[in-house]
Amino acid sequence: MRLRPRTPNAKKERRFRIGAAALPYLLISPTLLFVAVFTLFPTLRVFYDSLFLQNQAVQQPQFTGFGNYTALFQDPTFNQVIVNTVIYVLATVPLSIFLALILALLLNQKIRALGLYRLAFFYPTILPMVSAATIWLFMYTPGYGLVNVFIEFFHIPSQNWLGDPNLALLALIILGIWKQTGYFMIFYLAGLQGLPYDIFEAASLDGASAIQSTRYLTFPLLAGTTLFVTTIAVVNAFETVDQIYIMTGGGPNNATAMLLFNLWQTLFSFLDNGQASAISVILIIVLLIFTVTNFLYTERRDAYE
Amino acid sequence: MNENMRLARFKLRSILNSLGLLVLAVVAIGWAIPILWALAVSVHPPDEPLSAANLWFGSHPTLANYAQAFQIAPFVQYYINTILIVFGILIVQLVTISLAGYAFARFRFRGQNILFFLILLQLMVPSSALIVPNYSTIRQLHLFDTLLAVMLPFFGSAFGTFLMRQTFRTVPRDLDDAARMDGANWLQTLWYVYIPPARPAMIAFALSSISFHWNDFLWPLVVTNSTNSRPLTVGLAVFTQLGEIGAQWPLVTAGTVIVVGPLLLLFLIFQRQFIDSFLHSGLK
Numbered sequence: 001m002r003l004r005p006r007t008p009n010a011k012k013e014r015r016f017r018i019g020a021a022a023l024p025y026l027l028i029s030p031t032l033l034f035v036a037v038f039t040l041f042p043t044l045r046v047f048y049d050s051l052f053l054q055n056q057a058v059q060q061p062q063f064t065g066f067g068n069y070t071a072l073f074q075d076p077t078f079n080q081v082i083v084n085t086v087i088y089v090l091a092t093v094p095l096s097i098f099l100a101l102i103l104a105l106l107l108n109q110k111i112r113a114l115g116l117y118r119l120a121f122f123y124p125t126i127l128p129m130v131s132a133a134t135i136w137l138f139m140y141t142p143g144y145g146l147v148n149v150f151i152e153f154f155h156i157p158s159q160n161w162l163g164d165p166n167l168a169l170l171a172l173i174i175l176g177i178w179k180q181t182g183y184f185m186i187f188y189l190a191g192l193q194g195l196p197y198d199i200f201e202a203a204s205l206d207g208a209s210a211i212q213s214t215r216y217l218t219f220p221l222l223a224g225t226t227l228f229v230t231t232i233a234v235v236n237a238f239e240t241v242d243q244i245y246i247m248t249g250g251g252p253n254n255a256t257a258m259l260l261f262n263l264w265q266t267l268f269s270f271l272d273n274g275q276a277s278a279i280s281v282i283l284i285i286v287l288l289i290f291t292v293t294n295f296l297y298t299e300r301r302d303a304y305e
Numbered sequence: 306m307n308e309n310m311r312l313a314r315f316k317l318r319s320i321l322n323s324l325g326l327l328v329l330a331v332v333a334i335g336w337a338i339p340i341l342w343a344l345a346v347s348v349h350p351p352d353e354p355l356s357a358a359n360l361w362f363g364s365h366p367t368l369a370n371y372a373q374a375f376q377i378a379p380f381v382q383y384y385i386n387t388i389l390i391v392f393g394i395l396i397v398q399l400v401t402i403s404l405a406g407y408a409f410a411r412f413r414f415r416g417q418n419i420l421f422f423l424i425l426l427q428l429m430v431p432s433s434a435l436i437v438p439n440y441s442t443i444r445q446l447h448l449f450d451t452l453l454a455v456m457l458p459f460f461g462s463a464f465g466t467f468l469m470r471q472t473f474r475t476v477p478r479d480l481d482d483a484a485r486m487d488g489a490n491w492l493q494t495l496w497y498v499y500i501p502p503a504r505p506a507m508i509a510f511a512l513s514s515i516s517f518h519w520n521d522f523l524w525p526l527v528v529t530n531s532t533n534s535r536p537l538t539v540g541l542a543v544f545t546q547l548g549e550i551g552a553q554w555p556l557v558t559a560g561t562v563i564v565v566g567p568l569l570l571l572f573l574i575f576q577r578q579f580i581d582s583f584l585h586s587g588l589k
Binding site (some may be wrong): 024025030034037085106107111117123124127131134136143144149178186210227239260279292 | 333460
């Protein structure tokens with residue numbers, strides 16, 4: 001190593017090097033700041049706040065350990081919320097994915113007016129959920145709502161869909177399927193178009209029928225798409241809130257209250273910060289399981305590509 | 306396989322095919338009906354009550370519902386707010402993700418991996434689960450009921466940072482070195498060497514950001530409380546829940562069409578781009 005004389009130039013060079021070492025930190029600092037203030041710190045804070053009693057009944061937050069959680073799980077309303085959410089997820093996710101796959105298979109051939117079909121199935125995706133829910137509020141109107149006009153055609157009497165505790169959740173499930181099936185369909189269409197054509201040709205030469213090659217080639221080859229779409233669908237379903245706010249307000253008799261809506265209600269209607277935080281933690285843990293799966297899966301897929 | 310069997314099989318297949326097409330057509334009509342009905346009823350004369358016998362356009366289509374909707378609710382202001390929010394978020398995001406993506410793609414620094422991981426945590430904890438603490442942060446910052454409150458939590462984007470890092474990594478290092486040799490500083494290098502090839506990724510990111518924030522409801526509902534800061538989604542919810550409107554469906558559907566009309570029009574024109582951007586934005 002050569003010793004350099006101390007000249008003004010060397011000093012400047014050293015200052016530049018210190019600046020250079022700080023540069024990457026400077027570059028990431030805005031992102032890091034916003035992520036820290038609105039994601040990292042709040043995540044820790046809801047965990048912490050969920051351990052305190054903090055509502056209209058107490059003047060100062062009181063430490064209560066897991067009190068908020070035990071209170072929640074002993075509360076029949078919250079149990080209903082969990083049941084509703086699980087039913088909603090278990091109904092909308094498989095049904096819309098299955099329908100999306102069928103539609104994609106039907107659309108993945110030479111047919112007339114393909115663009116029109118794609119338009120019909122995909123437009124609900126681009127509508128804000130609030131607008132879609134407003135339209136469906138109208139669709140479900142007792143008497144002349146088109147859903148009722150439709151079922152009356154089959155001699156089923158008109159129903160008060162959103163006012164009947166036995167039907168309200170079903171009404172939201174139908175809206176959920178209508179809203180997202182087209183979105184999942186385009187993933188399947190893209191998946192189908194990416195399938196290796198020569199394998200199908202070989203299968204057909206070997207005498208495989210269309211149904212056989214769909215069953216033994218198409219479905220397994222689309223498994224990646226299905227896993228990806230399922231994760232998105234599950235996370236979206238757990239975050240259902242807009243349509244509940246617009247259409248039912250969680251009613252009748254909590255028949256349509258789900259996790260995120262219940263969180264909003266606990267915070268702004270019941271002003272119970274401690275319980276709202278506990279619900280947030282439950283929601284975060286549930287969603288974390290699915291987003292981590294999604295993340296690991298996409299990482300792995302990227303690694304293969 | 307004899308000739309008869311082959312023929313039977315062929316017949317079966319064509320029957321199945323036509324059946325498939327029939328199912329497709331019926332389902333497609335079912336899917337399209339809600340928006341078609343909303344469009345029709347939005348021009349239904351307000352003085353003619355809707356009934357099972359008079360369900361669509363009514364006797365003489367009219368724009369009166371639109372005029373009244375604009376009079377009752379400040380939809381123009383809501384549009385301005387939404388546009389300011391959506392593009393405000395986008396512009397800041399494009400800056401922050403380019404800077405951070407560049408740092409993670411081309412610098413080696415202490416704590417790099419842990420910092421990258423911390424940022425990526427944003428992908429795993431959805432913002433909707435954090436409304437409780439974020440609402441109090443906004444309150445503490447005295448930003449409640451401002452456009453900035455709606456935007457602030459989204460200025461940093463883990464997805465965008467990740468996307469930019471991946472994209473910048475594909476830029477040949479030689480180009481970077483050459484630019485430095487020519488005396489370009491880091492900002493000039495970023496601007497002239499890295500940003501141009503990243504444009505397609507940035508456009509994909511922009512479309513997914515715009516569609517997410519254009520449609521977002523819960524967060525703006527929580528932090529806005531007046532016409533000055535409400536976006537379209539919250540504005541529509543307030544409009545439909547006004548007592549004076551009740552079940553005046555022609556008016557409600559007109560309000561809905563005001564909110565979704567331009568969006569649908571853009572979608573009709575740029576269908577391909579919309580669908581592509583949705584395909585690439587599985588991660589929000």
